[in-house]
């Protein structure tokens with residue numbers, strides 16, 4: 001048989017990957033240790049040594065999530081897979097769910113819940129604002145949902161949501177508490193067991209300092225009971241926690257093949273977690289807070305305004321800056337990237353066009369990067385102000 005398609009010329013050129021400073025909302029740069037680990041030899045997904053790495057990751061995740069849940073693992077996916085898995089395992093068609101929406105992640109959770117056949121009720125706040133336990137209690141009594149979804153780190157708006165107290169109300173009302181910590185885990189406290197969180201998930205590519213591709217997740221026994229009591233099968237094989245939990249050795253039974261996990265991503269996450277364990281959680285929380293405070297001061301000095309007014313509700317990992325009306329902030333991001341290979345992001349979802357976003361996560365959260373991004377931001381703003389037609 002003849003080969004009719006020509007080989008692509010693009011693949012005879014060397015691979016080109018520039019070095020960028022990723023100061024957006026994630027992914028963030030990985031440390032040399034993480035990058036080196038990812039170049040280690042490929043192992044089979046059922047090989048003993050690969051399983052050992054998975055076991056170490058499991059322990060690391062139990063530590064960062066502060067949970068004793070045996071079903072704690074990492075799904076082969078970006079953080080979105082954590083959201084999918086939470087909704088897919090818990091929801092049966094016709095179940096009522098309550099979603100807190102104050103940014104893109106609540107909106108997305110509600111979209112996903114609809115797709116699994118839930119009746120979705122929304123607890124809404126304007127972008128930039130947070131939720132109270134009282135508001136939850138009123139809505140829970142009104143709607144009697146099977147689950148309540150809340151985002152700890154709303155990366156679209158830069159909002160930090162305090163979590164304590166919500167789990168108590170959920171448990172008292174037979175409602176499972178699901179929390180998105182994709183943009184926050186490792187930079188702020190997450191006490192999964194203490195705060196009675198039933199499913200918590202995150203992403204490898206933010207504070208944990210690994211590349212995108214793994215979504216840490218943990219299920220409480222209450223969440224598992226809901227899964228076991230389902231009348232209908234879990235609709236997506238890939239997200240099925242009973243199969244994933246078996247593959248990750250969470251049930252004390254023989255491991256069965258579920259899917260082919262990327263050992264290279266596992267090595268990266270294992271080393272990212274090891275770095276966090278070595279630093280210690282309180283030190284990491286403090287480092288992120290100190291960096292964020294230095295960034296706020298610099299932003300103030302430049303004459304810009306923070307989007308989140310209440311300082312207790314500012315997410316240290318993602319800072320949102322109000323876009324000044326006289327400047328097209330797309331030009332700021334373009335200049336920063338083209339001139340310095342520094343990423344400064346625009347808004348997302350409800351904050352699109354309203355803010356610029358600067359990320360400080362994991363390996364990138366240090367004073368030197370804060371000072372660099374402030375210098376680049378100031379120069380890029382000046383350039384965008386005076387060179388509107390050139391960009």
Ligand code: GLV
Pocket residue numbers: 025026155156183348
């Ligand atoms: C992704 O997490 C983003 O906030 O852009």
